[in-house]
Every structure is written in C-alpha cells, then in structure tokens.
Amino acid sequence: xxxxxxxxxxxxxxxxxxxxxxxxxxxxxxxxxxxxxxxxxxxxxxxxxxxxxxxxxxxxxxxxxxxxxxxxxxxxxxxxxxxxxxxxxxxxxxxxxxxxxxxxxxxxxxxxxxxxxxxxxxxxxxxxxxxxxxxxxxxxxxxxxxxxxx
Numbered sequence: 001x002x003x004x005x006x007x008x009x010x011x012x013x014x015x016x017x018x019x020x021x022x023x024x025x026x027x028x029x030x031x032x033x034x035x036x037x038x039x040x041x042x043x044x045x046x047x048x049x050x051x052x053x054x055x056x057x058x059x060x061x062x063x064x065x066x067x068x069x070x071x072x073x074x075x076x077x078x079x080x081x082x083x084x085x086x087x088x089x090x091x092x093x094x095x096x097x098x099x100x101x102x103x104x105x106x107x108x109x110x111x112x113x114x115x116x117x118x119x120x121x122x123x124x125x126x127x128x129x130x131x132x133x134x135x136x137x138x139x140x141x142x143x144x145x146x147x148x149x150x
Contacts, residue, residue: 001100008037016116022051022058023070026112030071033108041071045104047078050091050111054080056126058114067110076108087111 010032012025026049034041047068055061061080068078081091088111095107115123 002102004096004099008033008039010034010036017114018117022054022060022063022112022114023067025114026067026110027071029110029112030108039106041073042075043106044073044076044108046095046098046107047071047073047076048091048094048107048109049078049080050082050087050109051080051113052082052084052087053113053115053126054082057117057123063112067112073108077104 010029012028017025047064049063049067051063054063060066063080064078068074068076081087081094083090088109091109091111095109098104098107115126
C-alpha cells in the first residue's frame, strides 16, 4: 500500500452566504488548496464531496459531478459521500483508501454545506433525516415533534 499525505487545505469564511451557491463556495476552497499545493487540476484522479444535506437544503444530490464540472475537474472520478455528521470523515477515508490502494495518485476531499438558506422548519426536517428514527423518541431527537409536550 502506498503512503498517503495531506498536502494542502482550503476554506471559505463560515457565515451566511445567501448570494453564493454550493459550487461557488466549493470552488473558492478548491482554488485556495490548489494554489497552496501548487498542483494542476488535471492531476486530480478523484473528488470526494462530503455533504449531508444536499438534497434537502440545496435540491442537489449529485454534488460530486456538479462540483467537478464547475471546478473544471473533467478527468476526475467524482462522487458525493453522505454519512450524516460523519460525511467529512467518510469522504477522507475514501480518498485514503483510493490512494493507498493505488487507484489514484491524487485525490481531493471537499466538505460543503449550506444550512442557512432555508427556513428553520426545512433545516429541522433535513436534520431529522440524519436521526436514527427507529430508536429516537419524539421528545429526544431532531424531529419535527421534538418540541411537542406530552
């Protein structure tokens, strides 16, 4: 197995970014990381996009392909990794396995979410999708009924 190294990072300011899309935010972070690492985008073999709430909050489930296309990563395998609050860790693990296993020499892990663009009820509903609904009681979980009094 090949050794795996983290060679750069990029980020956007955390805050209410109503006028910017997920792709805009992703591209800002990607540009920063590519400049820091001094690498050409054509060398990227895979893009792993960590995102838990894409369908519910941004009406977009195919964020891997969407962001890869917007970022000009046309030769990279691209997919979204969703594991609720563990999406970032799961995406990083996929990149490590791809590099260590020899599938790719260079992979990018990107985490992106927009949770302030919709009203609170939509966010609460989206977060409820990450809750374990079989064992979570209504008065304990992130469900629409969590505020109800019994």
